[in-house]
Amino acid sequence: MEQINFCEYTKWFQYLIDKKFHIYENCIFCFNPIAENSIGVGEHVIPESIYGFWRVFDVCKDCMKYFGDNVDQLAVKDVHLLNALHKLNLKDVEPYYSNFQFKGKDTIDGKDVKMVRRKKNFKAKVINNDNYIIQFNEKDFDPVGIPWLKKQLQFKNPKKLIDGELNDLNENFKKLEPGEIYNSILGFSIKKGEISDVKLDNNAIAPITPLISKVALSFLCYFLQIEQLSKIQELDILRMHARFNKNLNENLINCCPIFEEKSYGMWHGIRLLIKPNLLLLDICFFGYVNWRIVLHADNLILKMDNEKGNVEILAFELHFEDLNNRKKYFMVKYQNSEDVYYIDF
Numbered sequence: 510m511e512q513i514n515f516c517e518y519t520k521w522f523q524y525l526i527d528k529k530f531h532i533y534e535n536c537i538f539c540f541n542p543i544a545e546n547s548i549g550v551g552e553h554v555i556p557e558s559i560y561g562f563w564r565v566f567d568v569c570k571d572c573m574k575y576f577g578d579n580v581d582q583l584a585v586k587d588v589h590l591l592n593a594l595h596k597l598n599l600k601d602v603e604p605y606y607s608n609f610q611f612k613g614k615d616t617i618d619g620k621d622v623k624m625v626r627r628k629k630n631f632k633a634k635v636i637n638n639d640n641y642i643i644q645f646n647e648k649d650f651d652p653v654g655i656p657w658l659k660k661q662l663q664f665k666n667p668k669k670l671i672d673g674e675l676n677d678l679n680e681n682f683k684k685l686e687p688g689e690i691y692n693s694i695l696g697f698s699i700k701k702g703e704i705s706d707v708k709l710d711n712n713a714i715a716p717i718t719p720l721i722s723k724v725a726l727s728f729l730c731y732f733l734q735i736e737q738l739s740k741i742q743e744l745d746i747l748r749m750h751a752r753f754n755k756n757l758n759e760n761l762i763n764c765c766p767i768f769e770e771k772s773y774g775m776w777h778g779i780r781l782l783i784k785p786n787l788l789l790l791d792i793c794f795f796g797y798v799n800w801r802i803v804l805h806a807d808n809l810i811l812k813m814d815n816e817k818g819n820v821e822i823l824a825f826e827l828h829f830e831d832l833n834n835r836k837k838y839f840m841v842k843y844q845n846s847e848d849v850y851y852i853d854f
């Protein structure tokens with residue numbers, strides 16, 4: 510990194526703007542040298558799919574490809590972010606729900622039933638397992654149930670008998686109440702199920718933490734100095750999780766709103782609160798959905814200006830209330846002072 514003398518954090522912000530977020534010689538995620546002509550449009554730290562527009566140029570081609578293939582898509586797999594996109598009328602999120610697995614309860618035996626969402630409706634996932642138990646939606650009876658039965662029965666029975674029996678079954682199945690069983694003359698039984706209490710299957714959701722780690726590491730690499738970065742105990746864990754999918758400490762990244770009222774806004778923000786041995790990093794999307802990372806660092810003091818004292822809060826916000834005139838804001842607040850300094854660009 511180039512050494513510059515700055516007496517105020519606002520000068521550091523101006524330096525980042527002038528350098529267009531290209532201040533390192535090596536990739537901030539894998540440490541390989543960055544080939545000057547290879548970085549192209551840069552890395553979108555916050556994915557464009559959720560209206561991010563902060564690009565940095567210290568990420569190598571391989572890492573950019575990795576994030577594009579594996580990490581950025583996590584944004585539109587996160588139910589909180591989809592909810593925000595929907596509430597702000599920014600995207601038709603219905604197609605994204607087909608990525609999710611839901612679960613319902615079988616009203617008869619109380620067991621969980623895997624569900625999927627198609628065309629604004631929930632459907633039981635078609636399961637055809639080795640024990641010859643087939644599970645499907647009533648609407649799928651014709652396209653799924655009948656062909657399946659045909660296949661099971663065809664070797665043991667004459668075709669005419671099968672066709673006749675399946676016709677009877679088709680008629681009678683519709684009349685069954687949930688829980689009732691149809692016993693066929695061909696030796697199989699079918700129970701009609703009913704599913705209620707459908708909700709998202711949290712165990713089947715890909716965690717968004719690699720993306721949050723990517724945003725966190727990027728922010729820290731630009732907004733802190735090397736001496737301070739080296740003091741953060743969890744820095745490498747974030748880097749390895751973002752780029753190499755290595756394990757994350759439990760409870761390092763927690764989804765927790767910082768605002769009590771659920772209200773979405775057209776902005777994203779990253780905010781770092783600096784305490785002597787602790788850093789609280791909040792990554793907030795759409796003004797409400799917030800992930801908090803608690804970082805530990807011994808004696809981390811950020812003194813950029815002798816007159817103003819130590820830095821208490823650093824923040825970076827992307828505002829897109831006006832999509833034709835999007836703005837980024839830097840913000841710094843010092844301890845012992847109520848003044849807040851802004852730069853926008």
Ligand SMILES: [Zn+2]
Nearest residue numbers: 536539569572
């Ligand atoms: Zn890299």
